[in-house]
Amino acid sequence: MKINILLFGVLTEVTGETQLQVDAENIHDLNDLHTWLVKKHPGLQDKTFQYAVNQAISSAGHPLQAGDEVALLPPFSGG
Amino acid sequence: METKKKKHKVLLEGPVQPSFIADSIAKHSSKTDIGAHAIFLGQVRADAKEGKAVKAIEYSAYPEMAESILSEIREDLFSRYPITCMHIYHSVGTVKAGEISLFVFVSCKHRKESFDALRDIVELLKAKVPVWKKEIYEDESHVWV
Numbered sequence: 001m002k003i004n005i006l007l008f009g010v011l012t013e014v015t016g017e018t019q020l021q022v023d024a025e026n027i028h029d030l031n032d033l034h035t036w037l038v039k040k041h042p043g044l045q046d047k048t049f050q051y052a053v054n055q056a057i058s059s060a061g062h063p064l065q066a067g068d069e070v071a072l073l074p075p076f077s078g079g
Numbered sequence: 080m081e082t083k084k085k086k087h088k089v090l091l092e093g094p095v096q097p098s099f100i101a102d103s104i105a106k107h108s109s110k111t112d113i114g115a116h117a118i119f120l121g122q123v124r125a126d127a128k129e130g131k132a133v134k135a136i137e138y139s140a141y142p143e144m145a146e147s148i149l150s151e152i153r154e155d156l157f158s159r160y161p162i163t164c165m166h167i168y169h170s171v172g173t174v175k176a177g178e179i180s181l182f183v184f185v186s187c188k189h190r191k192e193s194f195d196a197l198r199d200i201v202e203l204l205k206a207k208v209p210v211w212k213k214e215i216y217e218d219e220s221h222v223w224v
Contacts, residue, residue: 008209052209055143071141073141073209074211076205076207076209076210077210077223077224078181078205078211079169079205
């Protein structure tokens with residue numbers, strides 16, 4: 001089972017991706033996911049963004065499970 | 080009141096048309112308990128950066144989260160102000176300089192609460208709603224802002 005990852009704004013350009021998937025087996029929380037993401041896309045390291053898990057803003061230790069939707073949200077600039 | 084509960088689709092493809100704004104105003108003529116409409120329109124500015132002018136902004140959003148945050152903002156505002164009705168529309172996709180990308184429309188009995196509520200909505204929206212903009216310049220280069 002997978003965790004679905006969505007990328008937005010400048011992060012789509014940094015990674016060249018709008019969506020990613022990762023096997024949930026080795027990813028237990030947002031810390032694990034962050035480590036995996038930065039390894040896959042080192043350009044993310046210098047970028048400011050926060051995580052949303054299933055559309056709610058979540059902090060580093062937030063647990064993850066298969067089927068979760070995790071979004072990487074750079075600073076908002078609507079309006 | 081029914082209007083408070085109604086779910087709106089907030090994100091519109093392309094610019095907000097002036098005729099759409101006019102129609103929205105006209106639709107309120109039957110709601111005669113309203114004494115004050117406050118409207119905020121966000122317009123795309125042709126800022127110049129490094130000698131190049133912005134010709135358009137391309138907006139993108141996390142639509143499901145944007146709609147749910149907007150509905151939380153609506154609930155919050157209705158609980159804090161005596162609002163009769165409230166409408167929020169934000170563009171996604173390309174909006175050219177001079178066109179409207181944000182339309183916030185709040186209606187109350189009296190002007191004071193309509194001004195206060197309007198300012199609150201716009202500030203909350205800017206801070207909390209997952210929308211991003213990419214400035215497109217005359218030479219087709221772009222910058223995420």
